Amino acid sequence: MLTATPASQAGSRPDGGFLRFCHEALARYGELAQGDLVTHAAAHDAPATDILRFPAPATPTAAPALFRLQGVGKTFPGKHGTVTALDGIDLDIREGEVFGVIGRSGAGKSTLLRVLNLLERPSAGSVLLDGEELTALPAPALRAVRRRIGMIFQHFNLLASRTVADNIALPLELAGVPRARVSARVDELLELVGLTAQRDRYPAQISGGQKQRVGIARALANEPRVLLCDEATSALDPETTQSILELLADINRRLNLTIVLITHQMQVIKAVAHRVAVLEDGRIVEAGDVADVFTAPRETLTRTLLREVIGDDIPPGVHERVAALARGWGSRGALWRLSLRGEAVDAPLLAELSSLFSVRAHLLHGYIDEVRGVPFGSLVAALHGSEADLADAAAWLTTRGVRIEEIAA
Amino acid sequence: MSPEMLDLLGQSLVETLWMVGISGLVGTLFGLPLGILLVITDRGALLQNVAFNRVLGAVANAVRSTPFIILLVAIIPFTRWVAGTSIGTTAAIVPLSIAATPFIARLVEAALREVDRGLIEALLAMGATPGQIVRKVLLPEALPGIVSALTITIVSLIGHSAMAGAVGGGGLGDLGIRYGYQRFLPEVMAAVVVVLILLVQAIQSAGDRLARRLDHR
Numbered sequence: 246m247l248t249a250t251p252a253s254q255a256g257s258r259p260d261g262g263f264l265r266f267c268h269e270a271l272a273r274y275g276e277l278a279q280g281d282l283v284t285h286a287a288a289h290d291a292p293a294t295d296i297l298r299f300p301a302p303a304t305p306t307a308a309p310a311l312f313r314l315q316g317v318g319k320t321f322p323g324k325h326g327t328v329t330a331l332d333g334i335d336l337d338i339r340e341g342e343v344f345g346v347i348g349r350s351g352a353g354k355s356t357l358l359r360v361l362n363l364l365e366r367p368s369a370g371s372v373l374l375d376g377e378e379l380t381a382l383p384a385p386a387l388r389a390v391r392r393r394i395g396m397i398f399q400h401f402n403l404l405a406s407r408t409v410a411d412n413i414a415l416p417l418e419l420a421g422v423p424r425a426r427v428s429a430r431v432d433e434l435l436e437l438v439g440l441t442a443q444r445d446r447y448p449a450q451i452s453g454g455q456k457q458r459v460g461i462a463r464a465l466a467n468e469p470r471v472l473l474c475d476e477a478t479s480a481l482d483p484e485t486t487q488s489i490l491e492l493l494a495d496i497n498r499r500l501n502l503t504i505v506l507i508t509h510q511m512q513v514i515k516a517v518a519h520r521v522a523v524l525e526d527g528r529i530v531e532a533g534d535v536a537d538v539f540t541a542p543r544e545t546l547t548r549t550l551l552r553e554v555i556g557d558d559i560p561p562g563v564h565e566r567v568a569a570l571a572r573g574w575g576s577r578g579a580l581w582r583l584s585l586r587g588e589a590v591d592a593p594l595l596a597e598l599s600s601l602f603s604v605r606a607h608l609l610h611g612y613i614d615e616v617r618g619v620p621f622g623s624l625v626a627a628l629h630g631s632e633a634d635l636a637d638a639a640a641w642l643t644t645r646g647v648r649i650e651e652i653a654a
Numbered sequence: 655m656s657p658e659m660l661d662l663l664g665q666s667l668v669e670t671l672w673m674v675g676i677s678g679l680v681g682t683l684f685g686l687p688l689g690i691l692l693v694i695t696d697r698g699a700l701l702q703n704v705a706f707n708r709v710l711g712a713v714a715n716a717v718r719s720t721p722f723i724i725l726l727v728a729i730i731p732f733t734r735w736v737a738g739t740s741i742g743t744t745a746a747i748v749p750l751s752i753a754a755t756p757f758i759a760r761l762v763e764a765a766l767r768e769v770d771r772g773l774i775e776a777l778l779a780m781g782a783t784p785g786q787i788v789r790k791v792l793l794p795e796a797l798p799g800i801v802s803a804l805t806i807t808i809v810s811l812i813g814h815s816a817m818a819g820a821v822g823g824g825g826l827g828d829l830g831i832r833y834g835y836q837r838f839l840p841e842v843m844a845a846v847v848v849v850l851i852l853l854v855q856a857i858q859s860a861g862d863r864l865a866r867r868l869d870h871r
Contacts, residue, residue, distance in 0.1 A: 362779055391781035402776035405871045406794040415790065416780045447870040473779075 317370035345518030395464030454485035474506035604630035681754025689762025714756035746823030765799030805861025
């Protein structure tokens with residue numbers, strides 16, 4: 246992340262498209278005294294508006310839906326009337342994707358995940374797995390379906406009375422796999438999660454990260470169609486979280502295994518998910534490709550959650566200075582947040598802008614990040630120019646795929 | 655102490671061990687499944703059956719609230735039907751077993767409730783049947799607790815077996831009462847108490863050691 250870096254420092258950074266762009270912008274405008282800045286006071290009365298949405302992302306090859314939830318609701322009887330945990334959830338989870346569900350505690354994430362294997366039976370709606378209605382299945386058929394749905398847990402839920410190898414063997418025993426094959430499969434799985442050396446240890450003798458690896462190996466034992474992850478990294482330190490997420494991403498790629506994960510940590514979504522649904526009060530308030538949601542969050546909750554991983558705020562010091570400048574600008578300025586993604590990140594936009602229009606851009610704040618290989622960034626710039634020039638500049642920027650928001654100074 | 659008295663002490667010890675051993679075994683045979691049933695038929699549990707659970711709990715409480723000395727004589731007809739006699743060591747095993755059963759059931763219930771609900775959820779997610787959950791998770795995970803429960807039961811049965819003298823059951827407690835108290839032989843009383851203390855110590859520490867060895871938490 247890069248924040249209002251002086252030109253001298255920006256120039257010394259390792260070069261990259263965006264950094265080069267910042268560097269150019271800063272070199273051009275960094276020397277201007279703050280007193281030069283003028284802003285359009287009237288523009289600040291209006292709330293931040295989207296001038297243009299990002300162009301639609303290239304549609305990913307539409308894989309068939311593995312899970313399809315339609316109108317799923319869940320209510321629990323509570324002390325003060327019924328509590329609604331889920332309300333009207335419509336959701337498709339595609340084969341081979343990592344689907345993330347994020348929300349605060351109490352949003353219904355856990356219930357939503359448990360609806361997928363019917364650990365929680367929905368009060369309304371239907372749950373289809375491969376087109377099969379799970380809620381209609383009799384108990385034995387449901388057990389057979391559950392064998393093909395792996396699940397891992399925040400607190401691992403390993404049997405303390407069994408060794409690592411025996412924990413992994415458990416689902417195979419339950420499925421009635423012959424002993425000889427169990428042992429071979431367990432060795433395979435231990436290898437996959439990198440725990441061969443720990444095979445005869447008990448869960449109490451290994452670390453949290455290793456426990457979750459055992460949990461993953463156990464969940465994969467019966468070659469499931471899908472892996473459900475219930476806050477799988479929430480009890481782990483950041484470093485271990487990273488290694489578990491890498492393992493999950495690796496499993497997703499190598500086995501083409503569909504993964505559904507719930508979390509309250511946006512970095513988990515950022516690290517592994519392809520698509521994400523934001524859950525609030527039992528409803529999906531926002532859903533889409535992770536790159537879209539990260540670069541153009543629509544909901545306040547999403548923005549709040551995103552702030553965890555990307556500093557979306559103008560630092561207070563910068564904001565103060567800008568506010569002071571704005572007073573002197575009159576109608577010849579504007580404060581914009583420019584949201585960029587994909588190729589726009591690589592282009593020297595501000596430099597081009599000032600050569601095409603008589604508009605000067607003062608870079609105030611910015612960052613760049615990458616999610617699922619899509620670079621995205623946000624710049625806060627003060628622009629100085631006539632109203633007509635600013636309008637032309639805005640129109641030009643939107644054609645370059647930049648989303649512009651007016652910010653109140 | 656005379657050799658005859660030592661003989662008597664040894665014989666009483668054997669009687670006590672016999673009564674406690676068999677009634678502990680029978681009590682476990684019935685108490686363990688009842689303890690499991692108390693847990694899995696409870697509200698919100700695997701095989702919820704609240705009515706059955708309530709009745710079972712009430713019966714267990716009723717037996718446990720009956721003083722053992724009263725239970726001993728109250729069920730004499732039943733004892734005669736089961737053991738063929740209402741007096742003697744074997745006859746004493748019947749009421750001891752009946753007293754041990756709900757005791758074990760409640761202690762096993764408590765041990766099983768200690769098993770993390772998350773484990774049961776994990777097994778359900780794997781597609782386990784209720785029977786598999788009991789065999790693969792509940793019992794193995796609660797085993798250290800169950801061993802502790804059985805240790806407590808055996809110690810408690812040793813105490814109860816002292817009352818077996820009332821039906822001619824013999825054993826160390828009976829020896830202490832008849833010789834130590836009624837015949838004013840304080841050294842016999844002291845010997846009985848010392849043997850009982852050693853016996854209880856040995857059983858308790860053996861039980862603790864076993865529970866510790868089984869516990870991998």
